Amino acid sequence: MIVVWKDLLVERRSKETLNALFFFGLLLLFIFQFALGPDRERLAGTLPGLLWLGFILSGLLGLGRTFVVERENDCWEGLLLAPGDKSAIYVGKLAGNLLLMLVIETILLVLFAFFFNLDIAGVLPGLAVVIALGTVALAAVGTLFAAMTAQVRARELLFPVLLLPVEAPVLLATVKATEAVLLGEPLGSVAHWLKLLAAADVVYIAVGVLTFDFVLEA
Amino acid sequence: MRRLLGGVTLVGLLTGLVMGFGIAPRETTQGNVQRIMYLHVPSVWVAYLAFGVVLVASIAYLVRRAESADRLAHASAEVGVLFTGLTIATGSIWGKPTWGTWWTWDARLTSVSILFVMYLGYLLLRGMIDDRERGARFAAVLGIVAAFNIPLVHFSVYWWRTLHQPPSLMKPGPGTMPGIIVAALLVNFAAFTLLYVYFVTRRARLLRLEAEAEG
Amino acid sequence: MPDNWGFVLAAYGLAAVVLVAYWRFLSRREKELEDATAIRHDLRQPSPKPASERPSP
Numbered sequence: 001m002i003v004v005w006k007d008l009l010v011e012r013r014s015k016e017t018l019n020a021l022f023f024f025g026l027l028l029l030f031i032f033q034f035a036l037g038p039d040r041e042r043l044a045g046t047l048p049g050l051l052w053l054g055f056i057l058s059g060l061l062g063l064g065r066t067f068v069v070e071r072e073n074d075c076w077e078g079l080l081l082a083p084g085d086k087s088a089i090y091v092g093k094l095a096g097n098l099l100l101m102l103v104i105e106t107i108l109l110v111l112f113a114f115f116f117n118l119d120i121a122g123v124l125p126g127l128a129v130v131i132a133l134g135t136v137a138l139a140a141v142g143t144l145f146a147a148m149t150a151q152v153r154a155r156e157l158l159f160p161v162l163l164l165p166v167e168a169p170v171l172l173a174t175v176k177a178t179e180a181v182l183l184g185e186p187l188g189s190v191a192h193w194l195k196l197l198a199a200a201d202v203v204y205i206a207v208g209v210l211t212f213d214f215v216l217e218a
Numbered sequence: 219m220r221r222l223l224g225g226v227t228l229v230g231l232l233t234g235l236v237m238g239f240g241i242a243p244r245e246t247t248q249g250n251v252q253r254i255m256y257l258h259v260p261s262v263w264v265a266y267l268a269f270g271v272v273l274v275a276s277i278a279y280l281v282r283r284a285e286s287a288d289r290l291a292h293a294s295a296e297v298g299v300l301f302t303g304l305t306i307a308t309g310s311i312w313g314k315p316t317w318g319t320w321w322t323w324d325a326r327l328t329s330v331s332i333l334f335v336m337y338l339g340y341l342l343l344r345g346m347i348d349d350r351e352r353g354a355r356f357a358a359v360l361g362i363v364a365a366f367n368i369p370l371v372h373f374s375v376y377w378w379r380t381l382h383q384p385p386s387l388m389k390p391g392p393g394t395m396p397g398i399i400v401a402a403l404l405v406n407f408a409a410f411t412l413l414y415v416y417f418v419t420r421r422a423r424l425l426r427l428e429a430e431a432e433g
Numbered sequence: 434m435p436d437n438w439g440f441v442l443a444a445y446g447l448a449a450v451v452l453v454a455y456w457r458f459l460s461r462r463e464k465e466l467e468d469a470t471a472i473r474h475d476l477r478q479p480s481p482k483p484a485s486e487r488p489s490p
Contacts, residue, residue, distance in 0.1 A: 003272070014256055021279075025368070036295060045245065115357070148356045148359065148360070151352075152347055152417070153346060154346060158339075158342065158346060161339050162342075164335075165332055165335040165336040165339060166367050168332045168371065168374075169370040169373070169374035169375070170374075176378065196374055196377075199370070200364045200370050203366050203370070207359075211362060211363075211376065214280055214358070214359055215355070215356065216358055217355065250437065250438060250441055251437045251440055254440070254443050257444055257445060257448050258444075261448075285486070287480075300451070304447075304448055304452075305442075305453075307447055307448075308444045311443050311444040311447070313439050316436040329456060413452070417459070421459060423443070424459060424466065427463065427467065428466060430470065431466055431470065
């Protein structure tokens, strides 16, 4: 808990990151519009994919910076030498990342709805479920990998290279589920995707909690 | 000992070749192109075997901190990536005359490609960490994550490909294949497994020699 | 159905090239390292005793 609070209070990371991610999201939106705007139908068909592309690209930036404060301020040793269960640090960082990602995803969603004239009011509950499940999966692995790549050279390269293949099934599931939800279909029709996402969430968090001690060993 | 293993492996591979070309008959629907399956299917089996060993060795390393476990994981991952690449290549070569295209996003090729990139990342991670102990630890964690991801990859890709589309040209299961083709496949399975063991033991030994040279 | 032997040969050929190349990589590296180890061991051996110090028959 302390870690979450500390991160939230360290506004430097949060505000910096949020601002950057907001503008990044806006930029993505413009690019999507330039690429696909004129053809309304094609755009509508690819929207779920574009939405999650926006989420994951922002996520790469945001998650990759999970430990930037510790790294830049030479607090890394502090983390390594912290007494007790290091998994608490993982959970704290994970919660912080979840919050960050949900905020940026909400902003992106609103922008999408506005610019592409989506009626999301009706499908919001279902959409929220899909986004929540998917975001947990992204953040769970992202937090773990961020810790692993924090001290590696070329970390900006290695982090996405490691994260994206692992998240491929999650992205597949979320895009398919989002597609169905945006078309107005009931959540039940994509129950299998939701179950996969839930399973992924459980597995990733479990592995994260169990292995974080090994990652932050002194 | 190693010479014996190498020799047996070679014999196994040659037998597999003979079975695949000389004894197994020309397949009725696909023609002789089907013979590529004697390469493709055992390759994918070896890949999964290799990544399973990576999982076990990774856990063993984290629990026991034995360097040998770390070397086994590293060697197995490397050989696994090798055979995964081979799976993709042979699958693609088989696909061109069969489906008319070099690449297709069918269930097997897609999931194997994801596996390929995942474990390539594993090797990259190892290459980028200079501290041997930290590299071993991190690689072990990644090896565990990647292995647990495999069923997720499988289901997601399979559902993606089959739920709203008619099943793609799936190879008929062993139950519907003539016995002699199954026999040829099994021989090649065994031969490739031997080859895996041979490669991994040599590669692990190489890693040990490298460690001693630096140590 | 045309037999597409070209593709079959391509697949088997590729497999052979890749597997043999890996085998050669393993053999070559191993030999390099074993030679290096041997040299290091030789350097650590005590030098052979000069003739005058050999025990008398």
